[in-house]
Amino acid sequence: MTSATPPRPARPTALVTGATAGLGAGFARSLARRGHDLVIVARDAERLDSTAAALRAEHGVGVEVLAADLSVRADLDRVAQRVGSVEAPVDVLVNNAGFGLKQRFFDGDPADHERMFDVLCRAVMVLSRAAAGAMVPRGRGRVLNVGSVAGLVPGGGHYSAAKAYVIVLTETLAGELRGTGVTATVVEPGYVRTEFHARSGMRSGGSSSLSNRIWLDIDEVVDAALDDTFAGRVVSVPTRRWKAVSTLLDVAPRRLVSTVWNAMPSGARRRHPTQR
Ligand SMILES: NC(=O)C1=CN([C@@H]2O[C@H](COP(=O)(O)OP(=O)(O)OC[C@H]3O[C@@H](n4cnc5c(N)ncnc54)[C@H](OP(=O)(O)O)[C@@H]3O)[C@@H](O)[C@H]2O)C=CC1
Numbered sequence: 001m002t003s004a005t006p007p008r009p010a011r012p013t014a015l016v017t018g019a020t021a022g023l024g025a026g027f028a029r030s031l032a033r034r035g036h037d038l039v040i041v042a043r044d045a046e047r048l049d050s051t052a053a054a055l056r057a058e059h060g061v062g063v064e065v066l067a068a069d070l071s072v073r074a075d076l077d078r079v080a081q082r083v084g085s086v087e088a089p090v091d092v093l094v095n096n097a098g099f100g101l102k103q104r105f106f107d108g109d110p111a112d113h114e115r116m117f118d119v120l121c122r123a124v125m126v127l128s129r130a131a132a133g134a135m136v137p138r139g140r141g142r143v144l145n146v147g148s149v150a151g152l153v154p155g156g157g158h159y160s161a162a163k164a165y166v167i168v169l170t171e172t173l174a175g176e177l178r179g180t181g182v183t184a185t186v187v188e189p190g191y192v193r194t195e196f197h198a199r200s201g202m203r204s205g206g207s208s209s210l211s212n213r214i215w216l217d218i219d220e221v222v223d224a225a226l227d228d229t230f231a232g233r234v235v236s237v238p239t240r241r242w243k244a245v246s247t248l249l250d251v252a253p254r255r256l257v258s259t260v261w262n263a264m265p266s267g268a269r270r271r272h273p274t275q276r
């Protein structure tokens, strides 16, 4: 009896979480342009279908839709199974889905903070492990996790802590994967014009020249992050100006960054009302 090896699909496959809006939609478009079939993940099934239809029409790639809420364990398990599939390999995983909270760590509904932890940390951990477990035996694969410059700042609430987790987890994974043919990259964007800030009731950048220097467009983040991912770089900070900010935050003593951050007007607003 001969055991037939299943034919390798002509195109590699990339799975992108949070692919219906903002950076995730940008990653999906750019990966399609770079010749990848896609598996796209988000909660809103209708929006997933219309995103998939647009990607198929514009780029002629195969697009599979996976509706899932990454804060729900059973949904996360389904996505992890798809990432780890042997029959339909995922060659590139982009852990992008996320959201912000316009509140201090000790404010608000504890359920929102648990949801933030589940989507920004637990899902990234579970899916990174599923990807690495399937990719290492094949000797190739890429994991791209979306962190943030906020993850370098001690004082940006639960969001900063979650993104610090993503940064350190990815650096750890990259070290463990050295020599396997599989790479892990974390992208640390500054402020990007997406739905992120409106969804969480935060202000986003206007169109002044200062705003334009600070706020980035989706494609400049996505293209730099994917170039760094395919080059096997561990950390990607898109644009020279945000590289300068992240270098400063990396080299400055943590205590100093924390003191300066908390002395700013926004720091006073974050303090407990009895301590202002
Ligand atoms: N915009 C910015 O300035 C920056 C953003 N980032 C990070 O970039 C990533 C993408 O954010 P951005 O594009 O700005 O945000 P958007 O709000 O534009 O897009 C978020 C995407 O994530 C999906 N999503 C949100 N929650 C869940 C969930 N529970 N399960 C599955 N999918 C979910 C949304 O789809 P749906 O609602 O249908 O589920 C949507 O597709 C995030 O990790 C964010 O933290 C990092 C640095 C800067």
Ligand SMILES: N[C@@H](C=O)C(=O)O
Pocket (backbone or CB within 6 Å): 100, 147, 148, 149, 150, 189, 190, 191, 192
């Ligand atoms: N940098 C942005 C998200 O990560 C923000 O802090 O608004």
